[in-house]
Amino acid sequence: TKAADSAVVHLAGDTMTGALTMNNVNLNLTGASGKIVSQSSITTSGGFFGDGSGLTGVTASAIPASAVTAGSLGASVIASSVAVNGVYADAIANLAVTDAKINDVAGSKITGAGTIATNLIAAGALGPNVIASSVAVNGVYTDSIKDAAVTDAKINDVAGSKITGAGTIATNLIAAGALGPNVIASSVAVNGVYTDAIADLAVTDAKINDVAGSKITGAGTIATDLIAAGALGPNVIASSVAVNGVYTDAIADLAVTDAKISAVSSSKLSGAIPQAVTVFASSNCDGITPAAEGQFCYDTTLHMLSVSTSTAIGGYAAIATGALTTW
Numbered sequence: 001t002k003a004a005d006s007a008v009v010h011l012a013g014d015t016m017t018g019a020l021t022m023n024n025v026n027l028n029l030t031g032a033s034g035k036i037v038s039q040s041s042i043t044t045s046g047g048f049f050g051d052g053s054g055l056t057g058v059t060a061s062a063i064p065a066s067a068v069t070a071g072s073l074g075a076s077v078i079a080s081s082v083a084v085n086g087v088y089a090d091a092i093a094n095l096a097v098t099d100a101k102i103n104d105v106a107g108s109k110i111t112g113a114g115t116i117a118t119n120l121i122a123a124g125a126l127g128p129n130v131i132a133s134s135v136a137v138n139g140v141y142t143d144s145i146k147d148a149a150v151t152d153a154k155i156n157d158v159a160g161s162k163i164t165g166a167g168t169i170a171t172n173l174i175a176a177g178a179l180g181p182n183v184i185a186s187s188v189a190v191n192g193v194y195t196d197a198i199a200d201l202a203v204t205d206a207k208i209n210d211v212a213g214s215k216i217t218g219a220g221t222i223a224t225d226l227i228a229a230g231a232l233g234p235n236v237i238a239s240s241v242a243v244n245g246v247y248t249d250a251i252a253d254l255a256v257t258d259a260k261i262s263a264v265s266s267s268k269l270s271g272a273i274p275q276a277v278t279v280f281a282s283s284n285c286d287g288i289t290p291a292a293e294g295q296f297c298y299d300t301t302l303h304m305l306s307v308s309t310s311t312a313i314g315g316y317a318a319i320a321t322g323a324l325t326t327w
Contacts, residue, residue: 125144178197279298280296280298281297281298281300282299283300283301284299285298285316286313287314291311292308292311296308299318302318305319306318306319307319
């Protein structure tokens with residue numbers, strides 16, 4: 001009884017008012033209700049062992065980090081803080097890192113070429129050293145092309161109407177060949193216009209400066225009204241002459257020989273005429289005094305030709321067939 005030993009707890013429900021000291025012995029609690037209940041705190045220098053799932057109200061700040069045994073926390077344990085580098089690759093569950101968890105990531109860490117959907121790429125300009133494997137339709141606009149970046153090898157074809165900068169194409173860059181029929185060249189190389197390059201009837205009178213006579217072909221094809229007035233060269237032989245085309249100055253001196261003359265009016269004779277070929281016409285040849293022997297006189301009354309045989313008056317003798325008659 002209490003009276004017998006006040007230092008001994010005899011019954012359930014007794015209250016201890018002093019410290020309970022147990023020296024090197026166990027405190028064994030059995031049964032489902034065997035619990036230690038404290039309204040303040042329980043202090044141990046040796047640590048707690050066994051199943052800790054029944055511990056409640058345990059503050060982590062009261063447990064030294066050195067006292068926490070190494071190992072994995074349970075799947076349902078949420079840590080309020082993690083040591084530096086405490087979260088390693090295998091500690092992160094697959095697909096556990098969502099977009100919201102990522103602050104930034106170095107581009108060099110992105111792997112899996114071609115796995116980023118195009119609709120996830122934000123609008124904007126790629127860096128100058130980024131090489132795109134493909135470009136959206138009409139994705140390359142004027143300002144996105146660097147000056148002088150489009151080389152000859154990049155060009156498949158270009159419409160002529162898009163070529164600007166007159167006179168900026170060096171002549172050695174123009175390929176050999178024929179220009180189109182509607183192309184007007186501002187200049188032509190020496191001997192660049194060859195026969196086949198000239199269209200028929202393309203060379204008008206205004207285009208011709210001069211032409212060698214030997215180059216004129218097609219005899220009789222030049223209309224007479226196209227021949228300018230003037231003198232033909234001295235060695236030019238005309239196949240025909242216009243009416244009154246041969247004028248005095250056109251006839252060279254001594255050019256008209258006896259064979260060229262068909263007839264001539266005596267009134268046109270002038271100058272000294274050799275007496276042997278002089279023929280006078282008179283109504284009475286006997287009344288004329290010959291200047292010399294051998295002159296001829298045609299009597300217009302007798303219709304007779306006479307020749308002078310003396311220089312006396314009446315010195316003409318009529319010429320008859322087979323005989324010379326004097327009267």
